[in-house]
Amino acid sequence: MKAIIYRDNGDPDVLRLVDRDLPVPGPGEVRVRVVVSGVNPADRQARSGATGPKGFPEVTPHLDGAGVIDEVGEGVDRSRVGQRVWLFMAAAGRPTGTAAEFTVVPAGQAVPLPDEAGFDVGASLGVPALTAHRALTVAEDGPRRLRPGALDGRVVLAAGGAGAVGHAVVQLARWAGATVISTISGPEKARLATAAGAHHVINYREGDPAAEIREIAPDGVDIVAEVALGANLALDLAVLRTRGTIATYANDGGRPVELDVLQNMVLNTRLQFLVLYTAGSAVRAAAAEDVAAAVRAGALPVGEEHGLPLVRFPLDRTADAHRAVERGTVGKVLVDVTS
Secondary structure (H helix, E strand, O other): OEEEEEOOOOOHHHOEEEEOOOOOOOOOEEEEEEEEEEEOHHHHHHHHOOOOOOOOOOEEOOOEEEEEEEEEOOOOOHHHOOOEEEEOOOOOOOOEOOOEOEEEEEHHHEEEOOOOOOHHHHHOOHHHHHHHHHHOOOOOOOOOOOOOOOOOOOEEEEEOOOOHHHHHHHHHHHHOOOEEEEEEOOHHHHHHHHHHOOOEEEEOOOOOHHHHHHHHOOOOEEEEEEOEHHHHHHHHHHHEEEEEEEEEOOEOOOOOOOOOHHHHHHHOOEEEEOOHHHOOHHHHHHHHHHHHHHHHOOOOOOEHHHOEOEEEEEHHHHHHHHHHHHOOOOOEEEEEOOO
């Protein structure tokens, strides 16, 4: 089979296309013929060594993807052979991710993909959708699971609603019944956030964004899903309700975070940092169940018309796909693996 590998951490040039033997699923595992592989900032960080040195002599990257189960290991129902699935955390603690024609994952990390949902949808879930779910379920008095009605009466602020995680926050929050506000940096991203389903879009570079958000939510925002905490914390605190939650999954721009302790004490702010790796298997499994339900309901479409442009590369140009992620390409970067 064809696979992308790297043997050393570094820039995208360390990625190579090679031939490898077909992997064999072990007990509790499934083998998937990968159709589309999704590329996330986490994949770039792992390849570069930003999150620590690689754990294996050779690594096939990418956490997310979608395809068809073609073989199962001992203990897995053989009826799953031929099932369309989406994959999450494929390369987490394992040497083989989805940037290959076939990959092997624990059966629970291969989630059934409805026939009406394309492989592009499946490959765009994983890290973005599960991260969004986590951000929406960590509030002190909020739900731990998402379903229609779970966020009725709540106001969610999706910082950077045109990004992959922000896009999933908008879609999942709206599916669960929240009023969704998205902050954006210009007209094009406003168009994308609106297409994703945001009820309101606010340009944080113009006018008085805090006043505009407070006009929509006089009592304050319940949950902020934050992509750039250092840059946006002042705005977040200006619009957060008492006992509100700021769930931060990134700090784009790298600006240092300075906390006014008294201000946050008075607000009873919950500042929740999150990353899927250490969220726990039960949290990830619950998130996957809820995301799968949202997919079945048609709540997580992708494509420019749905607010998430797709930027595609063939397998032999996976290095270019990583460069696109590094450049901050708007939308979801995908690698087409097999037809």
